[in-house]
Amino acid sequence: MAVHNKDLQTSDYAAAVPPQPAWSPLWTGTIEGGDTDFFVSRGYARIVANPRGVGKSEDGGSRAWDCYDIIEWIARQSWCDGNVGMTGISGFGAEQLAVARQQPPHLKAIFPFDPRGAYGELGGFRDEYPGGVIHTFRYILSLLSVMHETRGRPGDLSPEAEKLWQAAIDNPDYKMYPNVYNVLTMKGQIYPQFFNFLINPFDSEEAVKKSEAEFKKVMVPTYTGSGWYGYTYKTHLNGAQHWFREINAPKKLLFTGPAHLERPFHSYHGEILRWHDYWLKGIDTGIMDEPPVKFWMMGANKWRYADDWPLPETRWTKFYLHSWERLRTAPFAPSSIEDYEEPDAFLQMPPTHTRKIERLRYMTGPLPEDILVAGPGALYLYASLDQPDTNWIVILKDVGPDESVRTARPGELDTPADLKERELTRGWLKASNRAVDPRRSRPWEPWHPLTREAAKPVVPGEINEYAIDILATANLFKKGHRICLDITCLDLAEGISGATGVEYIPYHICSSKTTVHKIYHNEKYPSFLLLPVIPDIEYQPKKRKVKSPLKV
Template identity: 25%
Template sequence: MSDVQRIFTPSSPLPEGRTGLLTPYEPGTRTLPAGFRAGPGFAELPVDVVLEKDAPVTLRDGTVIHVDVFRPAGAEKVPAIVAWSPYGKGQGTSDSVRGVFAMVGLDDGIVSGLEKFEGPDPAYWCARGYAICHPDPRGVVDSEGDSVLWDRQEGRDCHDVIEWLAEQPWCTGKVGMSGTSYLAVSQWFTAAEQPPHLAAINPWEGVSDVYRDLVMRGGMPDTGFAGQLQHGSFFGRGRKEDVLAEAEAHPLMDALWEEKIPDFSRIEVPAYVVASYSNTLHTAGTFRAWHRMASSQKWLRIHASQEWPDYYARENVEDLRRFFDRFLRGEDNDWESTPRVRYSVLDLEGGDRTGIPAEAFPPDGSASTPFYLDARTRRLTPEAPVEEASASYAVDANPDQVSFLLPFEQDTELVGHPSAHLFVEADGAEDMDLFVLVQKLDAQGTPLAEFTVPNHSAIAQDVTERGASILRYRGSDGRLRVSLRHEDDALSNPENPVHTFDRPQHLAAGEVVEVAIDLLPIGLSFRTGQQLRLVISSRNLLGTMMPGIREYVGANQGRHVIHTGGDHPSHLLLPVMGG
């Protein structure tokens, strides 16, 4: 373990709702025959599968963890794919996983129930000559030690598991990784440790900086989802990391949080990265990692839905198999002709386009273009207003926001990284929590949104009315605590402001300061007559990212003043195609 002083809290046993068919500790090897079904409604196994259950793996510090390995029956050696997460390796048939599938509108029958939550399905991969490895990381279920959350320690541990797998008599020595969310994040950390036998990774949406993406986005202690993650997983016999206590004890970026950022410069293996514009937890981190990783063989696909429907869609599984066939099986299948970037452009009225090829993101033809705020007209204009003006709101009033409109006189596409550059003042306070949102309005001025999941039921309407932002896309958002506006000179640029979050700079009475706020990447089309709306507010305009978690309330008082024009050229940078 590193010298960083983490904070731990006692773990608790895996609750009944999180247990599945394979949860009980039952070491040994058995064969699941073709036709085996893990439970009613799940898909059958198409081939005989050997299950090595609860195999012990000793990590470099002597800690023993347990893994399940599914592999094709027979003597042929096969490559392995690791699905690393703390959710319990036997939960595929649990009530909790089935509940998540139901929430997004997926049928249990698209998987076998043998998969790890958010991971590859052994039924599919074993039938095509791959083994699937499900570890319980340190401190989880029956594994020894104290568990940690999204940390370089996990990268070292998974390194050891990969090297253990490569030595198994059934393994070719080629190992990959795949999975969404937590299973994606663990891949950044593992690849940065450069295990010799890691041949390829497939991170499918995941944070890449715990401070900036999970607990302190924009420098604000918005820990609702972190609390759900901490309390709703990492079940085991020992202790688990208390990231909530750490966020309270370490409100600024420091060594503890640096340990929770992978070393992107050391990620050199081939990588097939999948992202979306719509996941307010994962989007920023996925694009960050994609841009900064050192690999010369990296592919990015930006889809137009939520990660679970996208990950288990058969056409996408087949696409991923081509990637792994190339780098884990060594097949000459022309994978390298796949466009390095395939992006989407959302329409929000049924006309989304996906799979658009490009060599980079933003694609060629995308130009970062300023549109200036004018507080007199509440418009966004291509020219900076000469006359100074201001717009303001009381943070505890209704409305507690101001907005600016940009009508489009011709069809326009935005693809890339937007950012807001604002001159602001805190009247009656020394700080301000600012929230920014870019929306699309139809020709009648109505804000547009679309579900990212197949479930459009009445319940889905209810839970997304004021939250559950990852289930329903409403636009590109950003946020910043103004006292933490200092930018990182080495990493920041106008399109992608990067803040150090290490030095508070509070505002004096009457002081106007310039802030740069990064917004989530965007791919959005506008037809003639439609409008873009920029909203600036003292509250989170999208609500919570998932149903049932605590909503963050900004630490605000007094009035927020937005200055425009003259010496205060507040503007929104938009990535205009053909601009």
């Protein structure tokens, strides 16, 4: 089901624009339906359709039920044996899961890769904006269509929405970004989805409960996943994990490498074919004999299987933040000199005054052996501010190789400044959204309500704990490398008018106030990074023999 212009998904267009890597200037995310020629040449009929209200279809109707009707119409055609599957990524993936909840009887399997968020309608607030930190992905999708465009007098909002809009239009953080402010002035005429998140940047308990109930409705075999590029989108990487965890149906999970998929989308079609051959044609492709989780290990640059996600054998390891930029596994000694350590601090001016991004950095020493980190993580940070709010942005990196030591000798006073570093993943939390729901939280996944009711401004000078969810990754830190954690509160657009070089790497709306951040680390305030360390790097789960389904 096409949520974008279906003309871009055709074989004719693919012939004109061969697959482009993510760094190509012709790469565009909307060409994500898949390779029609590939599937047709292997015994499938392929239909690309727009539900009403999408593309060139007329308005009205229900997207989910329109998709239901199309599937059942396909099943009645003479060229169809009654077994229907679905493919496609991103918006196409979200549509698959939306229609799966309606349970059309002839839908036999889906492959929603990069499926958008699991909580909310077709990807909601929680998975797209971790920690409640607003970013500009939805603006970038409509790049250059909002900054220079007006559409006459905006319509009237409801009294409730008008009140929210007035607070948003007066928000100095929004006013700092002309492109964001212009979206607000148009009152939803331009990119209404982004507008709605701007005036109401919160989740709701009702939306979460509704999603939790609807997970049970997905009963069709589901193969989902994302890639390690997905932490920039956030919605896809979060959504794939949450769908895999929550649905009760035959399921598999795939995490690919850090480079985004080429467009037109044609990647992993062999895996898609194996999945649909198994469930639609009853061919024993062996795909269900394999363990349910497959992921790419960065650093090692090879595939690995797992029995579940997070991996059952995970050794959750705490790396404590110390002074002098150190990151160590040894806990703080009680009643010791470490109790007197002063907090680390950084001061960040807003982008109205500087392009310089300040940070604190913490690193292990050169690792004595290879360490595999695979799964989600978290940072438990004790900190104070001198303002009512900030955005915590934390970045996990692989730094090295580095065999240097630090001594008092000349040339050995500091860590070498020219070390190679590779960014792996990030985490975000708006300080006012620091409240945690212990019922839904896991140590590696602190659950923040992110509701308007739970939001609480920071009391300047007060020390609070901030539990920051770090999006999943899988990386082999090799011997001699360092595990590195950067803590900051700002990122920036790469161009004018809020433009950025790559649509899936957005920037975040930061504080308009100069803010001092202090990080505490001692026995009373033991700030630590929690990482999923896998003890046996070479372990691979055994395959199991599963009986192939009978062809209907």
